[in-house]
Amino acid sequence: MxxxxxxxxxxQLAKLRDFSQSYQKLQEDQFLQEKLIATSDFKNSVSIGITISIMDEIDTKLIINTAWQFNKQVFIPRCLPGRRMEFTQITDYNRLTKNKFGILENWQSQSTINNEPDIIIVPGLAFKSDGYRLGFGGGYYDRFLAEHDLMSISMVGSLRLIEQSCWSINDYDIPVKKLITIE
Structure with missing residues (x-):
């Protein structure tokens, strides 16, 4: 149905909010980040596109810090008019500003823009095993992925993988190419 x-x-947001303060979530986040870092996609990348996680999202700080440790370029999204986004380089967590969604963005005028990173880590509330995702409702990532054929990867915790199809897929929905799961 x-x-x-x-x-x-x-x-899903209510479930994730309840789960967000649990020890199990901390364990899952750590496991998923380590599993992603161990992939050849991450190891072979020079540049990554990734959000700085907030609230109920899977933590991304270990991935970002590891990328910097290995001299990888890190790019975070910033929202543009028309529900579009672009990725700007960051080298630390300073001088970032929160947008209307509470997401940290880089609006420094001298920022390097890279909309073709080697890999892009895509957040989501729920995922089907075929890579289709339920995002936060703005369509930013679907629009971006429709325009850029990138290696897209998502980390999927236990409450985010939905085995039974329970939401409809639209023509504009773009599946993620690889899921990193807790299994």
């Missing part, structure tokens, strides 16, 4: 995306999004 299919559920309206907005209704399922609300249900």
């Amino acid at each position: 299919l559920i309206n995306k907005n209704e399922f999004r609300k249900q």
